[in-house]
Structures are given as C-alpha cells and as structure tokens.
Amino acid sequence: MTSWFVEKDADELSYGYSLKETLFSGKSHFQEIKVFETKAYGKMLTIDDFVMLTESDEFVYHEMIAHVPMLHHKSPRRVLVIGGGDGGTVREILKHQEVEHIVLCEIDSLVIDVSKKYFPKVSQKLDDPKLTIHIGDGFQFMREQKNAFDIILIDSTDPIGPGEGLFTKEFYASVSKALCPGGLLTIQSESPWAQAKFLEKIYQNIKGSFQTVKPYIGSVPTYPRGLWSWTLATNDSTWKSSFDLSRFNTFQGELEYLTEGMMRNIFDLPNFYKKKLGLS
Template sequence: MSDAHFWFTEYQNNNLSIGLRIKQIIHSEKTDFQTLDVVETVEYGRLLVLDGCVMTTDKDEFVYHEMLSHVPMHTHPNPKKVLVVGGGDGGVIREIIKHPSVEKAVLAEIDGRVIEASKTYFPHIASGLSDPRVDVQVTDGIKYVEDHPNEFDIILIDSTDPIGPAVGLFAKDFYQSVHRALKDDGIMVAQTESPFANAKLISSVYKDVSEVFPQTHLYLAFVPTYPTGMWSFTMGSKKYDPNAVTECRVSGTKYYTNAVHKGALALPPFVQELTR
C-alpha cells in the first residue's frame, strides 16, 4: 500500500491522539506477545509500532535513547555491567556501549520478533546489538532480574506503555527485585511516561521507587512523537547523586550534554508536585 493520503493514528488515551501521514506500511505481524508494525511516514521516517503505540522513529529516537542511557551512565563513576530490560530495538544498548568502561551489556527482551524486526528495518538503531560486549537474551525481563542478584552496576527499564506484557515492569515488587540485582552502588532508571498524560502513574512509580532506594530522582526529555512530547524518567540510586555529574564522557551525542543532564533534573513546579 502506498498513498500519501493515508494516516497512522495513535490513540494515546480516550481524549488524545497523534496522527502522522504515511507513505506505506512496510511490515505487519502478530507476535506471541503483541502486534508489531513498521510504518513509513512523511514527517518522521519509519515508525516501530507495538499494539498501536509508537515505540520509536527514525527522526527523534536519539532523544529517548540518549536520555534513558547517559544520565545514569554518567551518574555512576565506573559502570562495567549494565542490564536493559525491554528495549528490543537496541537503541539503549547502542548508547550504553559508547562508554569505554562497559565490559558487558545484557539485553533482556521478551519478544524476539521486536529484535529481529529492528535489525531489519532500523539497522541504525539496532547497530550495537552485534557488539561483542552485548549479550542478547530473549527472555522475560522480570524473571531475568530475579535470577541475577547483586550483579549489575546499572539497570535500565526500557518498557513499552503500562499495558500488556509491560504491566509488571511498573510494579513495586519489580523495583525491589531490581534493587537486589544491583550492586551496592547501583542505579536503576525506568521510563515513566508523560507528566501531562500520565501524572498519576509518575506519582505512583516515584513513591514506590522512593520506598525501595535511598535516592530517587525524576528527570525530563522532549520526544515529539510520545504523548504530549514531554517525557519522564525515574531514577533510583543506592549511592550516587545525578546532580553531582560534572562532565560528559562520551562523544557523538545529538541531545545529551552535561548542561542538558543538569537541566533535565531541574523540574517545573507542576512536575515537582508529582514527586511529593
């Protein structure tokens, strides 16, 4: 199908949607876990869509992947072993391995078809998956975390929206498992949706993480194709404060800098309210 008059619409809730004019549907399938589509758009290039929700796009993927990765990777002084739960497109892995301290990066993705589709249709995002330091595990990330106590310096939760197979990734008992899987100075970060569209979720996650970790920090980035554009990330840290970061240790980023790192942690008052 190829016709510039077709549109892809993501219904972000009962009252909000985003529409993008499409050139063609490149790929569509029903995996064991979800529907998976790859769509070519006029404005944002290719979209990876899971269960009708935009996961990533050619044009703005770097914002999300850099900010989920580099804020915690710079907060930890020497991250050697990192786990990504979800994130089958490989974008977070690509950013993690830019850090020379990394000796091993594990991807625990429940749906192997997301990994394979990303390799085929988003090779620039999935490029890091072939790095020899990367261990790709097609497995339930919750179970993987439970089975690997005291092993990781950083755990990043690159989940889909809190529906379907990702629901358990937003639960307090999962954050407790993550805490156990981290070393004594470990850090976790989870993507936690939009302050405008998902305020209650952010407050709930922040409260849960605060009850598990000595330090909890919320920070923001701006991803145009995600609901409302403003996106949040919640960090739980056993020791290190992200506000103490003073330098950028990687090159070639398109969004992340040391100044952006500090600015992302400076929350507007209405977002601060979600952490109280």
C-alpha cells in the first residue's frame, strides 16, 4: 500500500505526496520535524506538517531569497540569516566572493542536524569558515544588533508557530536598526495567491519600518499555490533597482532557476498581486 504525506492549506486546499519511505521523525523543543523520501521530488523536509523544502526544487527558494538582495548591494560583506537552518541560503550567499562573514541565527539546532544528515547538498556550506552559527531566538538576537549587517535575510517558516514574531512591526523596527547604512532586508512573504488581507498586513508591517519596500516573485512547486513571494526593503527612500551583472555572471551558470532576464525585471509585478497589496 502506498502511503502519502498530505499538507493542508487553511482547510481549503491539500497537497499530497506519494512516499517511498519515512526517513526521520522527531520532536525538538520547538517543533516536529520529519524527512520523507517522496516519489515526485526526492527527499522532503517538513516542520509541523508543512513542507519546508525538497531536494529537487529547493534551489528556487534559496536562489531567490539570497541573490536578489545580494546582487542589489554594492558590497555585501556582512550577512545575517534568521532561520535558514537547512543551510541552503548560506550556500547561495557564499557564491558571492565579497562576503566576509555570515551569521546564521537558527532557533532549533535539530533543523541543522537533520539537514546535515539527510540533505548534504543543501547543508554543504554549514561548516564554512566564514559562517558563525548562533542557536537562539531571532527576535531576541536582532534586538541586540545595531548597524551591524549589510544584508539581513529572514528565511523563516510561516507567520504561525515559532516564526510568528518575525512578521511583526516590532521585529521589523529592530531589523531596521541592525542594518548598516545602505543595507537591505529580504523576507519570505508568502504566496501572491494568498488572501489579500494577509498579504497586505505583511506588506504594511514592513512598510512601517522601511522607506522602500519591493516584493518580487518566483515559482516554487512544493509551496502552496506554486507562486511565492519575497520582499526586499531598505531605508533609502530614493532606492532604485540596479543589480551587479558582472558579479552575477561569475556564477549564473551554476544557478538552476534565476536568470539574467528575471533579474532585469525582478520588481515588475502582475496586476493581480499589486491589487492585493493595495499598490494599484
């Protein structure tokens, strides 16, 4: 008999994955973590029964969250990742030679352990000498940082459970202070197909602490409704999109999803999404 893992989205939608086997199931102090071998996407990591990543498509999420802000910053030397214990975001950041130091602040060491054991391609850079891993609460950690990072990436779960605080106005205010002048924040910001109220709340919360807020989109097949968004923010009110093509050219052959054409139009949003954000 075939067994299935089924993710529910707000009791409106469900996404089922036929399984070859369950490789790991465990509970940390914070959440329940499982690893499945799926037929369609290879190994899959779930947290509290929500899909976090699969080995077949994780490149989309990680390329999108890392390279869009990194390529828009002239000299991204100091980088902070909140969440991201699987290591995929760190792996992409390290494709930029300018990076001197990355801090990964992950609340749950079990995410790191599981990723190292079951997802070697994703976690391959978690022992890199440029990386410092801090096990602790991102909300708390951020309040202690002032003028410390060029890039801050919020690579968290959804705004429920342990990730909830990472979508609040209070949190964004502390992120704003933790960034150096010219610094850029990027956060995963849910599906453009989600309910307008929910999307607008995230957008307005970020807007409350930053001068310029720029959502962008990409297609992640294992996330609910397929299309996903990330949001870049900065305290420069005159900020314009301009990315470093020569730096991009040093590694774009290694990428699987993000292309030069996408980068050129990264903040060009479909009308249906602009309407949901109240932008048109």
